Amino acid sequence: MEKIAVFPGSFDPFTIGHAEICRRAADLFGRVVVLVSQNSEKKTLFSAEERLEIARAACRADARLSVALCEGTVADAACALGAACVVRGLRDSADFAAEARFCGAMRELGAPEVVLLQVHREYADVSSTFVRELFYYGRDYRPYLPEAAHESVRRLLQQKQK
Ligand code: ADP
DSSP states (O other): OOEEEEEEEOOTTOOHHHHHHHHHHHHHHEEEEEEEESSOSSOOSSOHHHHHHHHHHHHTTOTTEEEEEEOSOHHHHHHHTTOSEEEEEEOSHHHHHHHHHHHHHHHHTTOOEEEEEEOOGGGTTOOHHHHHHHHHTTOOOGGGSOGGGHHHHHHHHHHHHO
C-alpha cells in the first residue's frame, strides 16, 4: 500500500541532493510531501514563499512528490497528513549528530518514525550553504540545482539584485 513520507527542511534553496532523497523516498513509500519550514531560527536567503516556489518547480515533473509550507511543528504537519514517516538525509558525522537530536525531538513531539537515508557519494558535498556561496561569488550554481528549478532561481536572484 502506498504510504506518505514527509521530508522537512529549510531548502534554501532546494538542491539536487534534496531531489535525490525525494526520489529514493518516493521509491520506498509511494508519496513524498516536501515540507518547507517557515519558522526557522535560521535567517534564510529566500523567503518561505520563494523556497516553496523553487521546490515546487524542482518536484513538478514527478507526480509522487508535492510541496507544502510547514505550518506548526513537523510532527503536527506529519500527523495531519497521515504520514507514515519523516525522511531526512545523512551526509556525514555532523549531519548524524544533528539528525540524532532531530529524531529525539520528533519522538518527544509524537511524530511518526524518522527514517534517515544515507546520501549517495556523488551528492555528499552538495549543500544549500555551498550553493548560496556560489550565488554570492557569482559562480555557476546550476550543476547543483535541479534543472527544472533553474529559471525560478535565476529570476528570484535577479529580483534580489535590483
Ligand atoms: P535543515 O535546515 O532542516 O537542515 P536543509 O534544507 O539544509 O534543512 O536539509 C534538509 C534535509 O536534507 C536534511 O535532512 C539534510 O541532511 C538533507 N540534505 C541536505 N543536503 C543534502 C544532500 N546533498 N543530499 C541529501 N540530503 C541532503
